[in-house]
Amino acid sequence: QEVTLRVHHFLSADAPIQKGVLEPWDKMVEDQSGGRIDVQIYPSMQLGGRPPQLFDQARDGVVDIAWTLLGYTPGRFPLSEVFELPFLSGSAAETTAALQEYQKKYMADELAGVHPLLIHAPAAYKLHTKDKAVAGVADLAGLKVRAPSRTMTDGLNALGATAVGMPVPEVPQALTSGVIDGAVIPWEVFGSLRIESVTRNHTEFGSENGGLSSAVMALVMNQAAYNALPDDLKQVIDANSGAALADLAGTAFDKAEAAERQKAIDAGNTVTVIPEENLDEWRQASQPVIDTWVKAMTDAGHDGQAMLDDARAMLDRARAE
Amino acid sequence: MTGIAAGLSAFAVLLALMAVRVPIGVSMLAVGLGGYALWTGTTPLLAFLKTSTYYQFSTYSLSVIPLFVLMGEFATKAGMSRALYRTAAAFLGHRRGGLAMASIGGCAAFGAICGSSLATAATMGQVALPEMRRYNYSGALATGSLAAGGTLGILIPPSVILVLYALMAEMSIATMFVAAMIPGILAALGYMLAVAVFVRRYPEDGPAGPRATWPERLAALQETWSLILIFVLVIVGMYRGWFTPTEAASVGAFCTGLLAVLYGGMRLRGIADCLRGTAVTSAMIFLILLGAEIFNAFLAQTRTPMLLAAAIQDSGLSPMMILLAILALYLALGCVMDSMSMLLLTIPIFYPIIAGLDFGMSREETLIWFGILAVVVVEVGLITPPVGMNVFIINGMARDVPMIESFRGVLPFLISDIIRIALLVAFPAITLGLVRLLG
Amino acid sequence: MTGQEGGEAGDAALTEHALPVSVPGWIAALCRFFAALGGAVLLAMMLMTVASVLRRSFLGAPIPGDFELVELGSAVAIFCFLPWCQVTGGNVLVDFFTSKSTPRSNHLLEAAGDLLYLLIAALLAWRLFHGGAEMREYGEQTMVLRIPLWWTFPIILPAMLLLVATCAATTIGHLRKARA
Ligand code: NA
Numbered sequence: 060q061e062v063t064l065r066v067h068h069f070l071s072a073d074a075p076i077q078k079g080v081l082e083p084w085d086k087m088v089e090d091q092s093g094g095r096i097d098v099q100i101y102p103s104m105q106l107g108g109r110p111p112q113l114f115d116q117a118r119d120g121v122v123d124i125a126w127t128l129l130g131y132t133p134g135r136f137p138l139s140e141v142f143e144l145p146f147l148s149g150s151a152a153e154t155t156a157a158l159q160e161y162q163k164k165y166m167a168d169e170l171a172g173v174h175p176l177l178i179h180a181p182a183a184y185k186l187h188t189k190d191k192a193v194a195g196v197a198d199l200a201g202l203k204v205r206a207p208s209r210t211m212t213d214g215l216n217a218l219g220a221t222a223v224g225m226p227v228p229e230v231p232q233a234l235t236s237g238v239i240d241g242a243v244i245p246w247e248v249f250g251s252l253r254i255e256s257v258t259r260n261h262t263e264f265g266s267e268n269g270g271l272s273s274a275v276m277a278l279v280m281n282q283a284a285y286n287a288l289p290d291d292l293k294q295v296i297d298a299n300s301g302a303a304l305a306d307l308a309g310t311a312f313d314k315a316e317a318a319e320r321q322k323a324i325d326a327g328n329t330v331t332v333i334p335e336e337n338l339d340e341w342r343q344a345s346q347p348v349i350d351t352w353v354k355a356m357t358d359a360g361h362d363g364q365a366m367l368d369d370a371r372a373m374l375d376r377a378r379a380e
Numbered sequence: 381m382t383g384i385a386a387g388l389s390a391f392a393v394l395l396a397l398m399a400v401r402v403p404i405g406v407s408m409l410a411v412g413l414g415g416y417a418l419w420t421g422t423t424p425l426l427a428f429l430k431t432s433t434y435y436q437f438s439t440y441s442l443s444v445i446p447l448f449v450l451m452g453e454f455a456t457k458a459g460m461s462r463a464l465y466r467t468a469a470a471f472l473g474h475r476r477g478g479l480a481m482a483s484i485g486g487c488a489a490f491g492a493i494c495g496s497s498l499a500t501a502a503t504m505g506q507v508a509l510p511e512m513r514r515y516n517y518s519g520a521l522a523t524g525s526l527a528a529g530g531t532l533g534i535l536i537p538p539s540v541i542l543v544l545y546a547l548m549a550e551m552s553i554a555t556m557f558v559a560a561m562i563p564g565i566l567a568a569l570g571y572m573l574a575v576a577v578f579v580r581r582y583p584e585d586g587p588a589g590p591r592a593t594w595p596e597r598l599a600a601l602q603e604t605w606s607l608i609l610i611f612v613l614v615i616v617g618m619y620r621g622w623f624t625p626t627e628a629a630s631v632g633a634f635c636t637g638l639l640a641v642l643y644g645g646m647r648l649r650g651i652a653d654c655l656r657g658t659a660v661t662s663a664m665i666f667l668i669l670l671g672a673e674i675f676n677a678f679l680a681q682t683r684t685p686m687l688l689a690a691a692i693q694d695s696g697l698s699p700m701m702i703l704l705a706i707l708a709l710y711l712a713l714g715c716v717m718d719s720m721s722m723l724l725l726t727i728p729i730f731y732p733i734i735a736g737l738d739f740g741m742s743r744e745e746t747l748i749w750f751g752i753l754a755v756v757v758v759e760v761g762l763i764t765p766p767v768g769m770n771v772f773i774i775n776g777m778a779r780d781v782p783m784i785e786s787f788r789g790v791l792p793f794l795i796s797d798i799i800r801i802a803l804l805v806a807f808p809a810i811t812l813g814l815v816r817l818l819g
Numbered sequence: 820m821t822g823q824e825g826g827e828a829g830d831a832a833l834t835e836h837a838l839p840v841s842v843p844g845w846i847a848a849l850c851r852f853f854a855a856l857g858g859a860v861l862l863a864m865m866l867m868t869v870a871s872v873l874r875r876s877f878l879g880a881p882i883p884g885d886f887e888l889v890e891l892g893s894a895v896a897i898f899c900f901l902p903w904c905q906v907t908g909g910n911v912l913v914d915f916f917t918s919k920s921t922p923r924s925n926h927l928l929e930a931a932g933d934l935l936y937l938l939i940a941a942l943l944a945w946r947l948f949h950g951g952a953e954m955r956e957y958g959e960q961t962m963v964l965r966i967p968l969w970w971t972f973p974i975i976l977p978a979m980l981l982l983v984a985t986c987a988a989t990t991i992g993h994l995r996k997a998r999a
């Protein structure tokens with residue numbers, strides 16, 4: 060082979076991102092390049108550093124490609140935070156499809172310096188609690204809940220819970236020991252955290268599999284490494300990025316989501332689905348978080364309301380498909 | 381050069397640098413940085429370094445280390461070693477070799493607060509060594525029992541080395557601590573048995589001391605209850621109840637510090653001493669951690685760990701043979717090397733190998749079992765010649781005892797160690813029983 | 820454990836450390852100051868965590884952002900501890916292979932080791948300066964309290980520069996001893 064691409068991420072080798080996205084991508088790229096591209100996947104931060112460094116590792120050429128959550132560097136990607144807002148996002152496929160549009164329209168500046176291969180999202184985040192089943196806003200009062208992002212930190216506090224910010228690896232131990240009573244995460248993460256026997260209650264919003272929030276994930280390539288590819292290999296990469304890869308990722312994450320959800324149900328856990336018509340009290344309570352984001356964007360010189368409306372419209376279109 | 385050749389040459393350079401008095405952390409950094417620059421390139425290295433140091437030091441899970449070190453420093457200032465030794469001596473002192481057994485018991489109890497073997501040996505040594513010499517214990521038995529007893533410091537939780545293993549192998553710190561409990565108690569009992577056998581053979585080495593009355597025993601026990609309380613709070617609290625490891629260490633350090641102020645007469649000056657001691661030990665550990673991080677990042681680029689793991693799995697050796705080979709390597713390295721840096725260098729290579737082997741247990745149980753075995757074997761290195769750090773420390777305190785006497789005195793405990801390692805290898809249930817029970 | 824401070828018997832080197840050398844008074848004083856600063860931060864971090872545990876146990880809510888405060892505090896403390904560890908000869912080394920050599924040659928070897936540390940510390944300090952500048956430029960902050968990450972750098976960077984100076988001082992100290 061003539062080109063080696065080192066892909067770096069923080070999850071374990073059996074996580075859905077590796078098994079469902081990176082490994083199939085590896086195979087497609089290697090096959091379509093006639094073996095001229097050699098993809099090496101390094102899970103679990105094997106190449107060094109901590110998850111917040113991943114984006115810059117790709118930007119600066121420490122690695123060729125990195126996969127990360129944009130929310131791991133709070134404050135750095137404020138425009139992408141719209142998908143973290145409460146009760147907006149849908150399934151992985153839907154949010155990922157909407158993100159393709161949103162990325163083109165709004166995210167070019169934030170992603171400057173890297174060559175984005177895929178901007179995507181997991182299925183919307185559900186609320187998982189240890190002992191207390193949450194069926195209404197009132198049930199959240201006083202619960203200590205791990206928040207996944209700074210947006211949801213505000214969101215949980217607005218809903219009456221106490222948001223606790225902590226690194227993901229701490230979550231299982233923190234749940235067992237009562238440091239937190241619950242966590243806002245997608246089902247898909249259960250596979251690696253192994254917490255189905257700890258959190259026995261799960262709350263979904265609006266509809267089966269509906270959620271509270273989401274996160275923006277990014278598979279990004281070093282710009283110089285991309286530029287250095289001969290044209291025909293650039294085409295191989297292009298043919299396997301963006302929209303072409305979005306379907307694959309959306310499907311993989313939704314599949315993992317359904318599988319982990321089923322495992323929890325099989326284990327005898329309770330899944331509470333809050334019906335769409337009861338969601339108003341939740342929406343009202345968390346509205347200040349949305350207002351805050353819009354205001355922050357507007358203060359920063361963007362049209363916050365238009366971006367929010369756009370994101371909603373993109374999600375609606377994706378849902379309709 | 382192939383990746384594996386680069387990786388192995390890097391190891392050779394690393395060992396060479398260490399051999400010529402370059403600090404271990406600096407050696408790892410130098411080889412890691414040099415290797416990274418040569419293998420991957422200078423530009424990526426310079427970019428990698430922009431935030432790596434910061435994030436290495438700013439990691440929540442690693443913050444437990446300075447806090448446990450501080451707890452050990454406070455425990456020393458609190459005069460706990462004296463109370464613990466007195467209690468153990470009140471119950472065992474009248475037997476032949478009883479004061480040596482009491483030293484072991486005191487070390488085990490002190491190890492339940494302190495995360496370092498060297499500190500445990502040194503602290504108990506200050507108290508127990510003069511006592512044993514006063515009752516005409518031979519230099520061999522007195523120094524040998526303390527050097528061996530000190531190794532209980534890293535086996536009985538809390539233990540800095542177990543914390544590092546848990547983080548490297550992605551295991552829960554609390555689970556590793558629980559798994560170490562029975563092997564730790566077994567080690568203490570084995571050492572006491574070694575004393576009994578030794579004094580049966582050489583009665584004049586450990587004459588019987590005075591017999592304490594029951595009121596004296598109860599009075600001694602009263603002095604130690606606070607310490608038992610702290611241990612229970614920290615370990616049980618971490619496993620069952622109430623906090624993360626960092627929180628447990630904070631609570632433990634706080635309570636121990638309180639004891640030191642209330643009973644140990646610690647004042648501002650004493651607190652400053654403890655903090656300075658913590659500063660040295662923590663900086664030393666984190667420099668090695670940083671070195672290991674960068675060295676391992678370079679090693680991963682060469683794919684040495686993955687290639688070695690694959691080669692060993694294809695070698696046709698049985699899992700038990702591979703395990704025994706690794707343990708033998710640890711024993712050999714432990715004779716000349718510092719235990720913590722040894723584990724930091726080798727665990728990233730060995731744990732994927734072990735995790736991929738079938739010992740008839742789940743992957744998680746295999747890693748728990750291996751972790752305890754590795755720590756036990758590494759800890760034996762602290763009392764083996766030629767470089768037995770614990771023996772050096774205790775021998776340094778007993779100026780009139782020749783070094784050769786101290787190593788002779790350690791021999792029965794080494795035999796006890798070998799038997800215990802064999803037991804732990806043969807019966808994984810000794811390590812895993814408590815973990816399964818508390819599941 | 821304070822190396823050359825060593826008052827009590829147990830404070831004698833607890834493991835194999837560098838040979839003692841003397842350094843200029845102002846370096847030692849600065850190292851002591853930074854160690855005290857880091858110690859104060861560690862103590863504050865411990866007290867904050869205990870308070871947060873108590874608050875969680877009795878009031879049902881921890882101190883907001885307790886985890887990220889520990890992360891910030893831990894970074895500040897460790898950076899501040901590095902020069903003190905170096906000036907007290909606290910960095911562990913292997914002395915098995917050179918224990919029979921003359922003090923002169925051992926001091927020369929340690930001078931070389933400290934020079935290596937100096938170069939590495941200077942490299943890390945230079946890179947950290949850029950890392951901090953980027954954190955500031957990109958507005959990176961903690962999740963809950965939104966504390967800008969670069970705020971710790973006005974302590975971290977001077978601590979690293981002090982480490983460089985300390986390495987220079989111990990290198991010279993070892994060379995002097997080798998000549999004596
Ligand atoms: Na211990």
Ligand code: NA
Nearest residue numbers: 715761764767
């Ligand atoms: Na040894």
